[in-house]
Amino acid sequence: MDYNQIIEYQADRYPYLFFDRVDELVPGSYCVGYKNLTMNEWFFPIHFVNDPCMPGYLQAEALTQICALTILSLPGNKGKTILLLSCDELRLMKKVRPGDKLVLKTKLLSYRHGIAKGEGKGYVDDKLVCSSVFTFALSDMEGRQFPTPKQKKS
Amino acid sequence: MTNLEKYNSVFCETLQIEENKLAGLNYQGTELWDSVGHMTLVAALEDAFDIMMETDDMIDLSSYEKGKEILRNAYSIDL
Numbered sequence: 753m754d755y756n757q758i759i760e761y762q763a764d765r766y767p768y769l770f771f772d773r774v775d776e777l778v779p780g781s782y783c784v785g786y787k788n789l790t791m792n793e794w795f796f797p798i799h800f801v802n803d804p805c806m807p808g809y810l811q812a813e814a815l816t817q818i819c820a821l822t823i824l825s826l827p828g829n830k831g832k833t834i835l836l837l838s839c840d841e842l843r844l845m846k847k848v849r850p851g852d853k854l855v856l857k858t859k860l861l862s863y864r865h866g867i868a869k870g871e872g873k874g875y876v877d878d879k880l881v882c883s884s885v886f887t888f889a890l891s892d893m894e895g896r897q898f899p900t901p902k903q904k905k906s
Numbered sequence: 907m908t909n910l911e912k913y914n915s916v917f918c919e920t921l922q923i924e925e926n927k928l929a930g931l932n933y934q935g936t937e938l939w940d941s942v943g944h945m946t947l948v949a950a951l952e953d954a955f956d957i958m959m960e961t962d963d964m965i966d967l968s969s970y971e972k973g974k975e976i977l978r979n980a981y982s983i984d985l
Contacts, residue, residue: 837946838946862949862952864952865945866945867945867946867949869953887946899961899964900933900941900965901944901965901966
């Protein structure tokens, strides 16, 4: 899946789209892609001035974006936006620098009632650099009437 | 891990709450138990106990205690 195909499914856009290409995608199951990092990335000049490295939360975002494709590629979900609900067990093992190719391997753990849970790992030169478990929802869940308990009258 | 420990763990992790605050906890009784939090909680309970909850049960799950009752009576989970 190249950039033009990616933006058909994924609502995030440059400079907040954190992958360049998708190599493997099985809807409802797993997704693998990558991001080639150059010094032109908007965050390198400021994070940090003398020690450019990709912010950890953006690595978590990249994993989430890739994993989101597992549900965005399911029928009826194409192009919808994704809301990150939680990001747990984030581990950042090694700095990701200009010139690195960040390979993102993600797996959908569950998808129920519009809420998805996934896990992902990032690699540079086959070495693990980050990992996370995250929960996200399709944006149209926001306006949807969830089956929730009735609110108590005060 | 017993079923009760699993049940408590789902509540604690999803709602980011200490175990000693679970007794008497109601829907919207803590910051994260809002409508989205409720569905996250339902999804986590379904994952943990390998069940699919009926819509009526999701609506009835109005408290920590009520949830135990629902899992026991409707899904035969020994809590």
